[in-house]
Amino acid sequence: MPPLATPVRTPVRPGTPTPRRRVRSGRGAAGRSRAERLAPYVLVAPAALIIGVFRLYPLALGVNFSFTGDGDRNGQAVGLDNYAALFEDPLFLASMRNVGLLVLLLPVAVLIPGLLATFIYLRVPGHRVYRSVYFFPAVLSPVIIGAIFNLLLAFDGPANALLGTVGLGPVDWLGDPDIAMFAVVGVHIWATFGMALVVFLAGFATLDASLIDAARVDGASLPRVVRHVIVPGLSRTIQFVVVTTMIGMLTSMFGLLYVMTGGGPEGSTYLPEYYIWFQQGQMGRPALASAASTVLFGVMLVVGLGQIAVLRRAGRED
Template identity: 80%
Template structure:
């Protein structure tokens, strides 16, 4: 017979831990980089900065300073704003400035042409691979060769007027009429250089989200609406870049075509600032006046470029 209640078994007390107590992981404290790490980016960009400073900015400052000196008997002496006053009174320079205004007005067309062609290539129209090669081909040709070819094509008795004559249209003096010659030269320049802008646009299309185009197609948007509401806003920065580079090319890279096709004629109607600068420097031996014209051209490109970027940015925000 059991006289007492059963006692529960007694558990042995856990032995105390003698090792290190675990704790929550702590993020490593960021240690500031050494002075060499902080200096590394500046060291990497230093060669390029020095080249730009030595070959771009320093000559630019020298040219601006030289524009306030005289030519001929007053060579090296300060003349203030005399060179700029002479530029304002020179009919050829005023014609060159008016042609700059014409180029700026035609700039949207020069940008729209490669933009539309790049759009068609991106949408893979039939033969798009062939078109890509054909459109870029003129960009590798020398301006002298292009000018010589179009001198033959645009001659008064050339093939183009022969075609027009076959259609019952009177021949046009493309390079001899003062009201037409500048448009002919600009058209040739656009044809010869839009291949580079085409490549830039195609690179911009590589960043375009295809889902946006698919959504627009599902919604039944027409091609003009897709271009206006999808492609242009998505490529806003690419368009800004092409606008600025095309403008710079039109103002500073047409000398070869002008020299071969018109030599500034007829009656000075195709003068541009760069051709005027070459004439004053190379033929008239007036480097100070040429420096003043170069300074004016630089200011024009800077102002027009900033205005274009500002307008395009505002247009992008409005969209």
């Protein structure tokens, strides 16, 4: 039997440190895992603090203030008297009917930027120019937009002059109670659809282009591609645009209303936000305005959740 080989040892120079294995202590690993768990909360804390201080706390104060009185009853608890007064006020009821009109017109406000974003995504001729032109109204002030359309929609303005060239009579766009609200909403859609267009284009960036190419190879028409490929692929984007557009229509039309109609004619263009300003700034009834604000918040919450539920159900059915 051959003798066993003797292992060769490498001589160690004097002063050379001996390598040691790093042993992770349980305390260090536990500390790191705890830090990893707390990291998301630390990152979210500043935003949550800002929302709590500047959003939720004022909202709670406003709700509490809506149960107090105005005038001689200032600061006194009045229960639901302000809410009862709201639903007996014809102006507030007119503003709530206009909210229903906005809900009915919401699909138009979402469909227009959605179709334009689709055409840009499909690279129609001149799509780069269209991208800039479509977004341009979003950078204009509502006051400037209202002043421009006051001139365009005047009874003797260019819009009626154009109608006259095709044999149609003049339309009192801003003076007819049955038409004025549609005119203001149309201007608002024109002025704000650029932001929704940007959101849709961002959603298209996440869409799998191979699905559209496959549908085209199979001979699918553009309407079928939109319905069966693009809409399901952008379901989350559509939900976001629907909710934000509805919120914008309920809370961002004050400038146009103030400049174009002033709530008229006959209160036909009142919206809750304009009613709130009128009661607070013109009538000196802040408690009633707080009650109207609370009702508006409740309407926005119900409408937004309802829209999300409907869109999710439609997405599952597709």
